[in-house]
Amino acid sequence: xxxxxxxxxxxxxxxxxxxxxxxxxxxxxxxxxxxxxxxxxxxxxxxxxxxxxxxxxxxxxxxxxxxxxxxxxxxxxxxxxxxxxxxxxxxxxxxxxxxxxxxxxxxxxxxxxxxxxxxxxxxxxxxxxxxx
Amino acid sequence: xxxxxxxxxxxxxxxxxxxxxxxxxxxxxxxxxxxxxxxxxxxxxxxxxxxxxxxxxxxxxxxxxxxxxxxxxxxxxxxxxxxxxxxxxxxxxxxxxxxxxxxxxxxxxxxxxxxxxxxxxxxxxxxxxxxx
Amino acid sequence: xxxxxxxxxxxxxxxxxxxxxxxxxxxxxxxxxxxxxxxxxxxxxxxxxxxxxxxxxxxxxxxxxxxxxxxxxxxxxxxxxxxxxxxxxxxxxxxxxxxxxxxxxxxxxxxxxxxxxxxxxxxxxxxxxxxx
Amino acid sequence: xxxxxxxxxxxxxxxxxxxxxxxxxxxxxxxxxxxxxxxxxxxxxxxxxxxxxxxxxxxxxxxxxxxxxxxxxxxxxxxxxxxxxxxxxxxxxxxxxxxxxxxxxxxxxxxxxxxxxxxxxxxxxxxxxxxx
Numbered sequence: 001x002x003x004x005x006x007x008x009x010x011x012x013x014x015x016x017x018x019x020x021x022x023x024x025x026x027x028x029x030x031x032x033x034x035x036x037x038x039x040x041x042x043x044x045x046x047x048x049x050x051x052x053x054x055x056x057x058x059x060x061x062x063x064x065x066x067x068x069x070x071x072x073x074x075x076x077x078x079x080x081x082x083x084x085x086x087x088x089x090x091x092x093x094x095x096x097x098x099x100x101x102x103x104x105x106x107x108x109x110x111x112x113x114x115x116x117x118x119x120x121x122x123x124x125x126x127x128x129x130x131x132x
Numbered sequence: 133x134x135x136x137x138x139x140x141x142x143x144x145x146x147x148x149x150x151x152x153x154x155x156x157x158x159x160x161x162x163x164x165x166x167x168x169x170x171x172x173x174x175x176x177x178x179x180x181x182x183x184x185x186x187x188x189x190x191x192x193x194x195x196x197x198x199x200x201x202x203x204x205x206x207x208x209x210x211x212x213x214x215x216x217x218x219x220x221x222x223x224x225x226x227x228x229x230x231x232x233x234x235x236x237x238x239x240x241x242x243x244x245x246x247x248x249x250x251x252x253x254x255x256x257x258x259x260x261x262x263x264x
Numbered sequence: 265x266x267x268x269x270x271x272x273x274x275x276x277x278x279x280x281x282x283x284x285x286x287x288x289x290x291x292x293x294x295x296x297x298x299x300x301x302x303x304x305x306x307x308x309x310x311x312x313x314x315x316x317x318x319x320x321x322x323x324x325x326x327x328x329x330x331x332x333x334x335x336x337x338x339x340x341x342x343x344x345x346x347x348x349x350x351x352x353x354x355x356x357x358x359x360x361x362x363x364x365x366x367x368x369x370x371x372x373x374x375x376x377x378x379x380x381x382x383x384x385x386x387x388x389x390x391x392x393x394x395x396x
Numbered sequence: 397x398x399x400x401x402x403x404x405x406x407x408x409x410x411x412x413x414x415x416x417x418x419x420x421x422x423x424x425x426x427x428x429x430x431x432x433x434x435x436x437x438x439x440x441x442x443x444x445x446x447x448x449x450x451x452x453x454x455x456x457x458x459x460x461x462x463x464x465x466x467x468x469x470x471x472x473x474x475x476x477x478x479x480x481x482x483x484x485x486x487x488x489x490x491x492x493x494x495x496x497x498x499x500x501x502x503x504x505x506x507x508x509x510x511x512x513x514x515x516x517x518x519x520x521x522x523x524x525x526x527x528x
Contacts, residue, residue: 014301014311015158015294017151019204019444024147025429025455029422034277041337047278048336051416059421063459072151072312073305146433146443147426152315157323158293162411165289169410173469179410180468183284191289195327204444205437279420283413283468290411336415 022069154201286333400475418465
């Protein structure tokens with residue numbers, strides 16, 4: 001495992017499995033979103049609070065490489081790095097099976113921000129999350 | 133099949149199946165909600181529109197009897213009857229497998245209404261959906 | 265709060281909310297299922313393992329009373345009592361908001377068991393979970 | 397709109413919306429999967445049937461660009477093109493809002509196949525879906 005700015009422990013739930021007995025692909029997006037929200041919470045911020053201030057963060061693009069499937073009731077680590085590229089906030093998010101640290105998912109999520117209904121250059125968001 | 137006030141045809145989706153290869157129990161609630169919304173739409177109404185007028189309809193109670201499991205990519209009929217009991221709007225909602233009309237789910241859903249933040253006796257909703 | 269045989273702490277996730285900003289009704293069923301699986305896990309059992317032994321536990325009936333809505337990122341207690349009534353295993357499952365112990369959901373879930381493809385009188389399951 | 401090998405009409409459902417009143421990001425993956433399964437069905441094939449023959453198709457990589465958000469009860473077109481690149485089957489999948497054909501989602505999905513538990517070069521799958 002490389003270094004990450006933020007890591008949480010999670011566990012899959014049986015109802016997230018599909019016919020093949022592995023976690024349905026779409027649920028990984030839930031895990032990624034949940035991790036970003038937890039990271040925000042750790043900074044005393046929330047999407048809800050931003051929304052009330054007229055700032056909306058939205059996923060513009062997401063790339064996911066499925067490496068090893070997770071199964072039901074399996075623990076994993078959800079790790080996150082963030083950098084800014086102009087108007088885009090790029091989250092590198094990786095999931096590792098906890099038992100052997102095998103890489104399960106490698107994702108890149110591009111977030112953009114809309115302030116008072118207009119696409120922003122990202123400065124408001126950068127200030128809120130204290131990133132250059 | 134008995135008589136119903138409203139019926140739509142639906143089809144299960146593979147991603148709604150769980151480990152056992154049948155539709156996950158919680159998804160039936162989605163089917164029921166979707167059917168009520170379609171029924172409303174057929175009357176030119178919508179929950180969104182009500183919400184904007186300060187009227188919120190909410191599920192107070194739901195009873196579901198699981199009779200026969202639905203599988204992936206299976207067609208079914210979703211049927212609805214409605215009666216009012218004071219402040220409560222009682223939806224009788226049954227799902228039938230389309231191929232042989234076998235009863236799959238038998239549900240009763242109690243809806244209450246909140247108008248401008250206060251629990252209502254139901255008269256506003258009754259008027260909107262034209263029920264005595 | 266009354267006494268329960270099993271209690272876990274859970275937290276809602278933002279993606280479980282709907283248009284009205286509260287947890288979508290169907291997700292409560294996920295919480296209930298998750299709690300039953302955790303309870304089983306605490307007894308060294310699992311549905312997956314039973315399935316492999318030819319024993320399938322299935323929801324026959326579920327009744328839910330929605331008392332107070334949960335919101336995103338909200339902690340709650342998920343509590344469970346179990347009794348057997350012949351072939352049926354009756355789970356009383358209640359959810360309480362953690363901050364003030366307000367009752368959010370009151371549910372009764374009837375589980376039946378199928379052994380080698382035939383509806384069982386429940387003795388196999390009763391033995392596995394050590395209930396009279 | 398460009399040309400596509402396969403197109404279906406779909407409609408969003410209210411329960412797929414999130415807090416912001418738009419379809420939650422993860423649900424788009426469900427739409428894409430559903431469309432692939434419908435495409436397969438139009439060819440007389442199914443993942444379930446393949447699974448029983450020892451052939452499993454799996455998502456290896458997915459890239460999604462979110463262009464315009466879909467709202468509840470909104471109709472859209474789900475379009476699909478497929479090409480093979482060695483062991484990978486590349487689905488180009490685009491979603492358009494039906495009312496004005498505005499592009500909502502642009503996705504690329506890489507599918508690989510596992511035959512009898514071993515990663516395949518793709519020839520079995522190519523034969524089943526009649527692609528060079």
